Amino acid sequence: MAKWGEGDPRWIVEERPDATNVNNWHWTEKNADQWSKNKLKDLFANLVIEDPKIGNVVIEDVDKIEGEARVNNRKGKLIFFYEWEISLKWKGCVNGKDTEVKGKVDIPNLSEEHEDMKDVDVDVSLTTKGPEADILKEMMRVGVGAKRIRECLADYLSALKNEYSHGVILPKKGTENGSVIPPQSKAPAANAKSSMAETEKKMGNVNITNSCGVRIEVDDLRIEESMKCTGQELYNALTQRDMIQIFTGGPAKMADAAEANGAFELLGGSISGKFLEVAPFTKIVQEWRLKTWPAGHFSTVTITLKQTKEDTKLTLVQKAVPVKEIESTRQGWHRYYFEAMKRSFGFGAVLF
Known part of the structure; x- marks a missing residue:
């Protein structure tokens, strides 16, 4: 993760619908933690990985997803921070064999420092032992298993950048969806004060x-x-x-x-x-x-x-x-x- 102090040294200001963040000047941040966890679970839960020449594996449990993700906007530019540690439990069988093999996949660090998903470590371990287990382990470690897992990680990152980040960059003042918003007429001062008092009363x-x-x-x-x-x-x-x-x-x-x-x-x-x-x-x-x-x-x-x-x-x-x-x-x-x-x-x- 980027260290505090890199880039703009100021802390983040919230995204404000009242156009206080004029022309997206301030650093705004959108928390993507829970969305990311749900997205990663959707991508990996019950994922079937198959190599016709070897066998098949299914991800039976997303055991751990720990970390954080943020989508930031600074002067109209999107900046992404994310760091995840993921553990998956899997089971499978080698073609023509009845022995069920179980194991784990650990992704110790998925972060913005990885420019290519091939650089993300995918560690595979076994719960059961035997020749069939060793065959499936290699399939998951360096074969189609590792490839499929990295594809899911790439899908998550793509969704974070294109789906979740939608709306982080605010429209410029006076525009919305590319259209000019007519200025609203000013309310009488007495009404404005009354409205402000009511708002403060509600907020406490x-x-x-x-x-x-x-x-x-x-x-x-x-x-x-x-x-x-x-x-x-x-x-x-x-x-x-x-x-x-x-x-x-x-x-x-x-x-x-x-x-x-x-x-x-x-x-x-x-x-x-x-x-x-x-x-x-x-x-x-x-x-x-x-x-x-x-x-x-x-x-x-x-x-x-x-x-x-x-x-x-x-x-x-x-x-x-x-x-x-x-x-x-x-x-x-x-x-x-x-x-x-x-x-x-x-x-x-x-x-x-």
């Missing part, structure tokens, strides 16, 4: 005025994560400059280790703030903002850590996030902090 959000006098609609977000590491290891990853630079893939301007009232900047100032409270291995409180937020506006991030016998539970509460940035901020924490730490430090695997 809070309006504040920041230090620069800008009125902002804000809300809070809450995230819970489990990390396969000790509380000390997770705390260090979040507060030590060297470790932060590893999982973010970019420079961090801060002290070697976080301290109260210590300022920080990540990715050339795209993210900035200061540590308000640091309680070793249990709690971190930050003043935190994105460069693209209204000037002078900060949120407050409180991270609490609780170690159990099996892992460490992380709870993040972020207060006063601009409402229009809630979902993109949530996705940013997951993708660029938690998932990045799991990949960089192995916090997604059992360590103790």
Whole structure:
């Protein structure tokens, strides 16, 4: 996967139907996780693979599909990020033989780094043993089996780029499906204020005025994560400059280790703030903002850590996030902090 900080250093802004993303200037993102899982299951479930000279195999179970997929739009250009780990269970028979052979197919990494599906590893293993099993294993590893599996992966990628990505690039302001949309007449100011009040009442959000006098609609977000590491290891990853630079893939301007009232900047100032409270291995409180937020506006991030016998539970509460940035901020924490730490430090695997 591309590292955080490659390309546009700003975090993603949500796709907005009110034309705020004028001419597709901002980076918008569409989450394709669940769609991808469903698509991959449809492609592989009950897939029959046959070589008339050898035998046939059927994919009897899609055992695992783990990873993520995103479709991004930047200045009207589509950019795709995806990374999947897939496991399939199969069974089959050699021609003229009654012995049923069972095995697995593992695809350890399907990602945008593969320009050709031939470069995607297809690992085949056996559950049963014997000469028939060895014959079918080779058919699945280097024969028509591997070819058919890679064709399904290519079908998924084609659907992601042509089917799911439809609508990510918004029509320019004043056009829709190539036609000009007539401008709507302005409603009376009183009606507009009434409509805005009703909307705010339904949403339950809070309006504040920041230090620069800008009125902002804000809300809070809450995230819970489990990390396969000790509380000390997770705390260090979040507060030590060297470790932060590893999982973010970019420079961090801060002290070697976080301290109260210590300022920080990540990715050339795209993210900035200061540590308000640091309680070793249990709690971190930050003043935190994105460069693209209204000037002078900060949120407050409180991270609490609780170690159990099996892992460490992380709870993040972020207060006063601009409402229009809630979902993109949530996705940013997951993708660029938690998932990045799991990949960089192995916090997604059992360590103790």
